[in-house]
Amino acid sequence: MSRTATPRHYLMVRPTYFDVEYSINPWMDPGKPTSTELAIAQWGWLHDLYADLGHRVELLEPRAGLPDMVFAANGATVLGGRVLVARFRYTQRTAEADAYLDWFGARGYTDVRQAQWVNEGEGDYLAVGGRLLAGTGFRTNPRAHDESAAYFGVPVVGLRLVDPRYYHLDTALAVLDTDEVMYYPPAFAPESLEVLRELYPDAITASDDDAAAFGLNAVSDGRHVVLPQAATGLIGQLRERGFEPIGADVSELLKAGGSVKCCTLELRHA
Numbered sequence: 001m002s003r004t005a006t007p008r009h010y011l012m013v014r015p016t017y018f019d020v021e022y023s024i025n026p027w028m029d030p031g032k033p034t035s036t037e038l039a040i041a042q043w044g045w046l047h048d049l050y051a052d053l054g055h056r057v058e059l060l061e062p063r064a065g066l067p068d069m070v071f072a073a074n075g076a077t078v079l080g081g082r083v084l085v086a087r088f089r090y091t092q093r094t095a096e097a098d099a100y101l102d103w104f105g106a107r108g109y110t111d112v113r114q115a116q117w118v119n120e121g122e123g124d125y126l127a128v129g130g131r132l133l134a135g136t137g138f139r140t141n142p143r144a145h146d147e148s149a150a151y152f153g154v155p156v157v158g159l160r161l162v163d164p165r166y167y168h169l170d171t172a173l174a175v176l177d178t179d180e181v182m183y184y185p186p187a188f189a190p191e192s193l194e195v196l197r198e199l200y201p202d203a204i205t206a207s208d209d210d211a212a213a214f215g216l217n218a219v220s221d222g223r224h225v226v227l228p229q230a231a232t233g234l235i236g237q238l239r240e241r242g243f244e245p246i247g248a249d250v251s252e253l254l255k256a257g258g259s260v261k262c263c264t265l266e267l268r269h270a
Helices: 036-052 096-106 143-152 190-199 208-212 232-240
Strands: 009-012 056-059 076-079 082-085 112-114 125-128 131-136 156-160 173-177 180-183 224-228 244-248
Touching (some): 009 036, 036 056, 036 244, 076 143, 096 112, 125 173, 131 143, 131 173, 143 156, 173 224, 180 232, 208 232, 232 244
Parallel strands (some): 009 056, 082 112, 131 156
Antiparallel strands (some): 076 082, 125 131
């Protein structure tokens, strides 16, 4: 199967202040040592890879005291040039929203506002096939789904997450192409799993080990799929489907419960 890459526009945040100072997900343990230097190196490799693949990458300046800002995907959802900035659930991250409001405002985006309800951006909103798949259960308030549907003018399909290890939708599901996804079935409530099976009967499904390696926290341009290198089962399945998987070492960032997709906010202008 021939796959075609589409140039993308991404926003990233350098992990200048990366650390695990608190715990707001099961992966975070402030008692374990972290290396900001290693996090910067791993992030830098990912940043440079996107550029090598022909994608445009812009940077938002990190702010001291916000160690999770590296996870840019959580900061907003951008669709059709409209920007809905996150409203974070936990107080440790709420100040990040101001940085995104400032950045988009300074760059000429005219339709920019912060969500009314708790809404953690592309952590819980994934665009695929003319719709938004929207996660809830641990972070994003289900009332935010209606708000997003009205703001963006697209159908929003709510999906309830039930495993606290996969607290954002982008840890349990990845968009591969216009109407193709891969996901981890046990992360979803039975009714949501039924919806996914109906919408995507040919989806790739992840094993327990690949999900735990954050293999679904992946970024695809329609041909290249960047994902953690430890997700070997998914890498094999992707090759069988004609994709070109690229394994990334983001082990230091995983200590904060984030990986490839978490570091990457896509700016969609159409």
